[in-house]
Amino acid sequence: MYEEWKIVKSESPILGNEQLVENIWKMKREGSTYDVISLHKVNLRDGGNEAILVLPGTWSSGEQLVTISWHGVYYTTPDFKKSIVLYLARNGFNVYTIDYRTHYVPPFLKDKQLSFMANWGWSTWINDIKEVVSFIKRNSNQERIFLAGESFGGGAALNYSSLYWRDDIKGLILLDGGPVKHGIRPRFYTPEVSSIEEMEAKGIYAIPSRGGPNNPIWAYALANPDMPSPDPKYKTISDFLMDSLYISGSANPYDYPYSKKEDVFPILASFDPYWPYRLSLERGLKFDYKGILVPTIAFFSERFGLQVFDSERLPPNSEVISLKGYGHLDVYTGENSEKDVNSIVLKWLSQQH
Numbered sequence: 402m403y404e405e406w407k408i409v410k411s412e413s414p415i416l417g418n419e420q421l422v423e424n425i426w427k428m429k430r431e432g433s434t435y436d437v438i439s440l441h442k443v444n445l446r447d448g449g450n451e452a453i454l455v456l457p458g459t460w461s462s463g464e465q466l467v468t469i470s471w472h473g474v475y476y477t478t479p480d481f482k483k484s485i486v487l488y489l490a491r492n493g494f495n496v497y498t499i500d501y502r503t504h505y506v507p508p509f510l511k512d513k514q515l516s517f518m519a520n521w522g523w524s525t526w527i528n529d530i531k532e533v534v535s536f537i538k539r540n541s542n543q544e545r546i547f548l549a550g551e552s553f554g555g556g557a558a559l560n561y562s563s564l565y566w567r568d569d570i571k572g573l574i575l576l577d578g579g580p581v582k583h584g585i586r587p588r589f590y591t592p593e594v595s596s597i598e599e600m601e602a603k604g605i606y607a608i609p610s611r612g613g614p615n616n617p618i619w620a621y622a623l624a625n626p627d628m629p630s631p632d633p634k635y636k637t638i639s640d641f642l643m644d645s646l647y648i649s650g651s652a653n654p655y656d657y658p659y660s661k662k663e664d665v666f667p668i669l670a671s672f673d674p675y676w677p678y679r680l681s682l683e684r685g686l687k688f689d690y691k692g693i694l695v696p697t698i699a700f701f702s703e704r705f706g707l708q709v710f711d712s713e714r715l716p717p718n719s720e721v722i723s724l725k726g727y728g729h730l731d732v733y734t735g736e737n738s739e740k741d742v743n744s745i746v747l748k749w750l751s752q753q754h
């Protein structure tokens with residue numbers, strides 16, 4: 402209910418983007434101590450107009466998307482041109498983004514200690530998103546809003562919209578996230594369990610992040626870029642890590658768009674530590690994307706997204722943009738993300754009237 406939201410930050414300026422202000426609300430959800438979500442709102446000091454909710458990707462959070470930080474630890478000063486949240490807010494939108502329940506799970510927990518995540522599946526996530534969308538509609542006094550999603554957030558936006566597009570959604574923005582081709586997984590993901598039954602039998606409830614507080618190597622490399630590489634094939638630790646991102650399809654330091662460690666390392670360093678296995682295992686759930694009758698724009702990175710996502714299952718009113726040479730993280734930050742992604746989203750939004 403509305404009265405359960407508690408404001409924890411009000412009209413606070415954003416580091417490096419003082420013309421913007423941020424409000425944050427938090428809500429305790431049913432379940433364990435860690436069943437908590439929060440909502441960020443970013444807008445110009447004199448207010449914004451239409452409302453957009455941006456759903457973060459796997460291991461990501463609203464805090465990361467707004468300030469590239471993790472519970473007050475800042476990894477860089479965000480450049481509004483490289484951030485879809487800050488970019489749209491600077492251009493007059495009220496931009497909201499969510500901290501999933503995963504944001505409140507502390508690092509260094511063992512498998513058995515993560516059993517509270519056993520039921521964190523699509524029903525949980527969609528109910529949380531519904532609570533957030535209902536609040537945004539009240540807060541913005543709008544009947545429907547735009548819904549955007551980065552990576553996993555794109556799939557979450559589609560799943561949610563398949564149920565509630567008539568009541569809640571004006572349009573969809575998918576940022577290297579969408580329906581996954583059957584049997585294909587991202588190259589960096591090697592599952593330890595393959596079913597919910599196996600998850601429960603082995604007591605493995607979470608997928609540790611590739612970065613985040615459980616793995617400070619990304620923050621270390623950001624602070625010490627010229628330290629020797631642990632692999633003699635590379636000169637520095639930065640070279641070693643950038644190549645690992647290239648191999649996984651996450652970034653492209655060797656060709657356009659020329660990923661930079663200063664852009665991508667902070668993302669890895671500020672990831673949440675865990676992600677619920679159940680969200681990856683509930684493959685039997687059926688969501689009808691072809692029944693979503695709202696304007697949709699979908700961006701897919703060539704090195705990652707096109708190999709994983711199934712554009713044939715997108716909503717019928719979809720405009721699909723392939724980002725040649727892009728790795729997964731390049732869609733969200735980098736020297737060319739304003740030109741190739743953010744400005745195109747802004748133009749598309751201006752046409753949805």
